[in-house]
Amino acid sequence: MNRLLLMTGSIACAKASGLISEWVKQGDQVKVVCTPGTLNFVGLATLEGLSGQTVMTQVYEAGAMMDHIHVSRWADQIVLCPATANAINKLAAGIADDAVSTVWVAAHSLGKPMVLVPAMNAMMWQYPATQAAVQKLQTWGVKMMPPVAGDLACGEQGEGRLPEVADIIQFMETLQ
Ligand SMILES: Cc1cc2nc3c(=O)[nH]c(=O)nc-3n(C[C@H](O)[C@H](O)[C@H](O)COP(=O)(O)O)c2cc1C
Numbered sequence: 646m647n648r649l650l651l652m653t654g655s656i657a658c659a660k661a662s663g664l665i666s667e668w669v670k671q672g673d674q675v676k677v678v679c680t681p682g683t684l685n686f687v688g689l690a691t692l693e694g695l696s697g698q699t700v701m702t703q704v705y706e707a708g709a710m711m712d713h714i715h716v717s718r719w720a721d722q723i724v725l726c727p728a729t730a731n732a733i734n735k736l737a738a739g740i741a742d743d744a745v746s747t748v749w750v751a752a753h754s755l756g757k758p759m760v761l762v763p764a765m766n767a768m769m770w771q772y773p774a775t776q777a778a779v780q781k782l783q784t785w786g787v788k789m790m791p792p793v794a795g796d797l798a799c800g801e802q803g804e805g806r807l808p809e810v811a812d813i814i815q816f817m818e819t820l821q
């Protein structure tokens with residue numbers, strides 16, 4: 646299976662990187678596309694090292710200008726994990742101003758499974774625009790694995806934690 650992992654700038658990036666090693670271990674190909682913000686939380690060396698593939702971090706890359714189309718066609722499944730409030734709201738508005746949002750907007754009409762796995766502070770999750778954006782994306786056929794309640798990285802408690810890697814993997818299997 647060709648897995649396209651889109652990542653955005655959340656404290657849960659390190660945890661989400663576990664998806665790459667698990668999928669590679671089970672024989673899948675994994676390509677990672679990430680926002681510049683992601684690289685504040687996990688290094689390019691980790692993402693490239695785990696996936697064994699070049700990581701796409703920007704749209705205008707010499708020699709790879711059409712990769713946003715190529716990776717969309719290459720993928721069997723596309724998952725945005727962790728999905729930030731920023732990214733979710735941009736996608737619902739059709740904004741494509743970085744590699745992740747450009748790939749997402751380009752891929753949507755291909756009809757492949759597209760999954761959001763949000764992770765954020767509970768207040769960001771409850772923000773009306775975030776909730777409305779998630780609902781809008783779901784009406785367009787996007788699948789969402791909701792964040793779980795518990796201890797958040799900011800020291801607070803609430804709904805916003807990234808689900809466990811094993812649970813995300815299992816959820817993705819149900820979409821085949
Ligand atoms: C320490 C730290 C942790 C953050 N964690 C999250 C998070 O889990 N979820 C989220 O939506 N934003 C989080 N943010 C804020 C995002 O990084 C910020 O909104 C950024 O603009 C997201 O950009 P991107 O979506 O292009 O990656 C965090 C910021 C910092 C400084």
